[in-house]
Amino acid sequence: MTAPRPVVALVGRPNVGKSTLFNRLAGRRVAIVEDVPGVTRDRNYADVIWEGRAVSVVDTGGFEPESRDRLMSQVREQAQLAVDEASAVVLVVDGRDGLTALDRNVADLLRRAGKPLFVAVNKVDTARTEEDVPLAEFYGLGFGEVHAVSAEHGRGVSGLVDAIVEKLALPPLPPAPEEADEPQEVSEAERPVGDIRLAIVGRPNVGKSTFVNALLGEERFVVSDVPGTTRDAIDSLVAHKGRRFVVTDTAGIRRKRSIAQKVESFSVVRAMKAMDQAEVVACLLDATEAGVEQDARLLGLVAEKGKALVIVVNKWDIAEREGATQDWYRKELTKRLPFVGFAPMLFVSAKERRGVHRVLEKAARLVEQYRARFPTPQLNELLEALQDEHPAPIARGRRVKLYYVAQVAYAPPTFVIQANHPDGLTDHYRRYIENRFRAAFGLEVPMRLVFKERQHRARPRRPRE
Structure with a gap:
């Protein structure tokens, strides 16, 4: 089980270079970078190893506190969610523009978060450029040390990350085992034991809360037809056929770039943390529209983290009435999602409470394989x-x-x-x-x-x- 990594959120007004700094830290081109304000709509995440320390970096959209524009309001909510979950926040500003009124407004909001705060004065590409940048203005924000950086060229970025790692007092990762002529076999004492941790994930409105309610046999969570009702990741203990499960219901993951109501705001960070702590992930798909792009992205994240996976096709009662068969459905999904072809697929109706507990039985069998020792x-x-x-x-x-x-x-x-x-x-x-x-x-x-x-x-x- 992997411990959740501390999260560092990059926040600032549009077009100050947050995505470029994110790509620099991630070590690869992950975020779309374009010289147009507001290109980054949703948060972007990357796991980063820095000098033997592990963190997750979050790239947010432009944070405009006073904007009434509907899109910018959504971007602001995304940024606020990232800040709420972050262990530290980096305010990214444009050194060429100097300190703007909008920068000050963002800084005021960040102070209320009560998190360690850092200022990255971006676009300071050379020492000569630094002489022309009014760094004293940014020190006036009262965040402490100000870091002049060039995200595009990498100048000053290592000093910024060093300061973050030192402030968070991150422990080093365990050293890699020394090379040997023959691989060091696992021992029986290292085999994982204990309750089975099962995370329930899926995009909004696939029926996650209804599914978990069916598992628990009680109306434990709010159930609504409005996508994104579940905001938090919540743990519940479930006993089934002599095995104990810690079941985590997570926030939904919605379509990228969709403009949604406030209730559809979600926290992917919490879903990522739930996956990190889980051994088995049950990914719910909607039988009426399964295998779409959002499903593929989410399943790719589960596969990347190396978690045991159960693909749960929910609302099968609706698909059945429309004449679908499980064999046809299984073949279609395997064609659309070949990278998780090894994972078992179950067909359930959470609303009618049909097949729900088979997910626990399958998760128990998967954990036996996940924890198995092979002679x-x-x-x-x-x-x-x-x-x-x-x-x-x-x-x-x-x-x-x-x-x-x-x-x-x-x-x-x-x-x-x-x-x-x-x-x-x-x-x-x-x-x-x-x-x-x-x-x-x-x-x-x-x-x-x-x-x-x-x-x-x-x-x-x-x-x-």
């Missing part, structure tokens, strides 16, 4: 057999040879395979290995295969006689 001899027998059936490709004039495999981690099960030329393995052959592992062990959970080059020991030379 090394059995793994190596399989490795040898799959090579006999389908030899690895040729690389550098020699056939790639897979020598040894061992399980090195639980949740998800992770295997290290030693090879003479791992770079020579094609994507097709890697998928073949994964499929053979899944078939051999009946795996319906994510698994990770790590290919490493075998380190050859130098042979001792015979002494001269």
Whole structure:
């Protein structure tokens, strides 16, 4: 189970360079960057490792406190939600413009949040530019140290992040294990135990709260036809057939760029935290419009985090009345969402309370696989057999040879395979290995295969006689 990372929110008025700074911190071009105010509509998230410390960075839309424009009102709500969830907030301003009245208004709102605050004076591209920037004005905000940065060129960004990490007193990540000739196998003592943590996620109005109410057998949460009714992630303890589940109902994830009523505001940060703390994620789809782009994005996030997944097709009572069959539906969804083809799919009607508890039963079986320990001899027998059936490709004039495999981690099960030329393995052959592992062990959970080059020991030379 992964601990939630502290969240750092980038906030400021439009067109000051928040998305560019976000991309710089994320180390890749994630946010759309365009020299037009208001391009960033929704929050963008990235997990960042900085000098051995882990944080999540949130890019928000332009924060205009006095704007009455409907779109900007939505952007402001998104930014406010990010600030509410953040461990620290960075106010990004434009050094070329100096301190504006809008910057001051945003700063006043941020003070009320009671979070550690930092000022990033952006677009200070050179030392000569810095001489012309009135940094003293920004110190007057009373936030403490002011950082002159160039998000576009990277100037001063490391100093800003160093200050954030120091203020949050983040512990370093545990060191990576030292390389060994053979992978270090997991021990029985490391196997996860305890209650099963199950997160319920999905875009708005797919029936998450109705589904959780059916699990609990009581009307525990507000249920409404208005998308986004659930704001918080709430934990409930459920006992079923001798197993205990901690069930988390999360806020919905809505269509990007949609203009919605205030009640549709949501907090993806809370959904991300729920996923981080969960072992199994039940992703609810609407049977009347399943497999759409929003579903694919959410399922991609679950897969990226390596969580066991149950795809729950809700409102199946409606689809049935319209003549849909489960076989047809399963094939259609598999075509639309091939990257989660390993995950089991269940068809339920939360409203009629049909099939709901099968999700708990499936989650219990998935956790057994997620926490399972696979014997090394059995793994190596399989490795040898799959090579006999389908030899690895040729690389550098020699056939790639897979020598040894061992399980090195639980949740998800992770295997290290030693090879003479791992770079020579094609994507097709890697998928073949994964499929053979899944078939051999009946795996319906994510698994990770790590290919490493075998380190050859130098042979001792015979002494001269």
